[in-house]
Amino acid sequence: MRLPLLALLARGPAHGYELKQDLEQLLGSAYPQPNVGQIYVTLNRLQKQGLIEGEDIAQSSRPNKKVYHLTEAGQEELRTWFDQTEDEPRVRDEFFMKLALAPQSGLADQITLINKQRRQYLNSMRNLSKLTAAEDRDNRIAQLLIEGAMLHLQADLDWLERCQEELENLE
The missing domain is CATH 1.10.287 (Helix Hairpins)
Structure with a gap:
């Protein structure tokens, strides 16, 4: 979940629920729908790792929302991920x-x-x-x-x- 979230944040800042909706829209109903709680836990971990930064945005009629954006370290992590090939033979079936x-x-x-x-x-x-x-x-x-x-x-x-x-x- 962490690298897909980084990839979505590469296009620009977003909050957790927005990222959930973007994943659902992109991948459709065949892909297991992400739990919004899992997304926020992952965002917190990514922030602790320095891969993203969060900023509280004031809203007039609602509680503040936290909007996240990618850091340079996050961009580098994402570049590394895109550069790697996948090699997962199913020998542990x-x-x-x-x-x-x-x-x-x-x-x-x-x-x-x-x-x-x-x-x-x-x-x-x-x-x-x-x-x-x-x-x-x-x-x-x-x-x-x-x-x-x-x-x-x-x-x-x-x-x-x-x-x-x-x-x-x-x-």
């Missing part, structure tokens, strides 16, 4: 651990686990398809997020098929 340990435990059947996980992935794909239809067509970022999730699910389904074939050949 919870489902695969279940699949690998099922025979040793004697409490679960591997093919049953695969079928159950396959149903879960298919349900997730159906839910994402509904979101695609409901999501604003002009929000290309949200559409790309949904499309990426669908492609990952399809790859997971293909991998489950491969696992099942290998396990059935062992019998």
Whole structure:
């Protein structure tokens, strides 16, 4: 949450609730909606780290609001983040651990686990398809997020098929 907030603040000062709304609008309904409390906790941490500064702004009919802006250290942190590539192979996969340990435990059947996980992935794909239809067509970022999730699910389904074939050949 910290780096996305820094990225939003790079365009200009904003308060916490405004940042929440910007994230929701940008990423659409497929992305888990951020909790406003989590955003304010993160903003406080970023301020303590010197990556942002907050300024109280007086409001006539409401309590003061705190508006945050990016510091030079925050800009540098953001530049570093944008410069880094992501390398996260999924070798620590919870489902695969279940699949690998099922025979040793004697409490679960591997093919049953695969079928159950396959149903879960298919349900997730159906839910994402509904979101695609409901999501604003002009929000290309949200559409790309949904499309990426669908492609990952399809790859997971293909991998489950491969696992099942290998396990059935062992019998």
